[in-house]
Amino acid sequence: MSDRLPLGAYLGGLRTEIDAALERVLASHGAPPVIAAPVHYALSGPGKRLRPCLTLAAAEAVAERVKIAPATARALALPAACAVEMIHTYSLVHDDLPAMDDDTLRRGRPTTHVVYGDGLAILAGDGLLTEAFGVLARWPSPASGNHRVETPPADRCLRVVGVLAEAAGVAGMVGGQAVDLDASVKDAGALENMHLRKTGALIRAASTIGAIMAGASDRVIAAIDAYARDLGLAFQIVDDVLDVEGSDAGLGKTAGKDARQGKPTFPAFYGVEASRRLAVECTERAKAALAAEELDGRLAEIADWSLARQK
């Protein structure tokens, strides 16, 4: 993909690659229909696919440094992109359950448990989480023989298993959701810490695993990680601000819910204007981390887009 494409078209192209790969992964499983249906439903919602786009964009951003073509870097990172989207989707399915955040609308559609019941929604989430790791070990070949299959080396795949498990596990996303559920967040510092676990950890992982799969050095991976840490924080602040200001239709989920549920948010602690300024600062730091290592590609533009988005 040319760097000259407008960002929207560039991300659209990545989404097309990711969606096709996810369909291929689902088709390869041989799951009983009773579980295949809710898994497919959860995964096929019209999401932004931010995390897997970050994976592929990070792989492209390091391609020149490791002397491979951008398309080769993307192909190497595609299993990791699928894995991170499956983990993100499982977390939404479980977080929406009545026993957790009890939400009925997600990505503009009824949530998985509303359609299939709580039991199958729990199992669909479990299945997505499990298969996310499976896809890193068993990458299904494309049906057509049109393009060469790039299979990343086992040591890179195993490292990605470790990075994703740490980001999604009890010290990361699952831990952050438990802290959120426990309603123990009482100040802005605790809120930032909770979000670094709950949302930030997976956004960081999404970016670094792209660089790992492409074969980047530890130093370059660290720069991508620094970028993604601030990007993730800015992303969450913007989410919170949009929840205060948005509408159901625009967001594709229930607006104003955080405030009504008494959930801790950045606007609640800092006010809307200071929250916006904080998001701008985080975005600038994210871009500076890329610039320090002269990493090009589209990651800086993605940070600007994430800051300016309306949903």
Add this chain to the structure above:
Amino acid sequence: MSDRLPLGAYLGGLRTEIDAALERVLASHGAPPVIAAPVHYALSGPGKRLRPCLTLAAAEAVAERVKIAPATARALALPAACAVEMIHTYSLVHDDLPAMDDDTLRRGRPTTHVVYGDGLAILAGDGLLTEAFGVLARWPSPASGNHRVETPPADRCLRVVGVLAEAAGVAGMVGGQAVDLDASVKDAGALENMHLRKTGALIRAASTIGAIMAGASDRVIAAIDAYARDLGLAFQIVDDVLDVEGSDAGLGKTAGKDARQGKPTFPAFYGVEASRRLAVECTERAKAALAAEELDGRLAEIADWSLARQK
């Protein structure tokens, strides 16, 4: 461990190794206390540890063929043993939820959701499943420097990730539980198929991953797999028979529940006596698969013990 130990003492020794390793894994995570507590509770119940014992016993059974010491084989297989027990435990925590089998007693104690609530039980299960894969990528070193750390090669670890994901995923354990929840099992063939997915797949994987980690050939791995397929079926039949005949105190879980819930069981389709005969036949086939490859160790005795157990 000497082959001359009585089986009970042998399995007790394996359990001690496994429990110590699981404690080390939990301690390495840095999870917030709110999630560390239910994870620890779920994992520390007085279970049989059948699956991780199979992993270590399978590693020992192939040790001579790959020309390594039994203790080395066990050490190589220990991360896989921890992973399979964490996956088994997560599945119990989720299956016991009100939205699934709604059980309040497990391993002689209140189930995790009874103690911590549904939300944290879901998250504890999610965390255990995630960290199960993580442990294959990031094996924590023992605190003491007394023994050399055996780290299996990345390609074996990644293969184990794939085997466990397939066994636990939508075509395996999760798929089997979905079929069970869907109450679509109407005959003995469908029941066997459901159990091969729901219980059998993970017991098979538990055994083969021990052989994989120890470095066995594909032919030897296939023999271990054949053994474990029949062992797993016999195990489930015995479980069903014990549910008909047992008491709560003896089983450590609610007895007679399958029948009261109208759950499909082997005794319901075949009667108790024919079910027992079927379990004996499966056990004999399991042992024959080992004998055909002249695999020694304790796997045959484990099959006999599983058949004769009272809980």
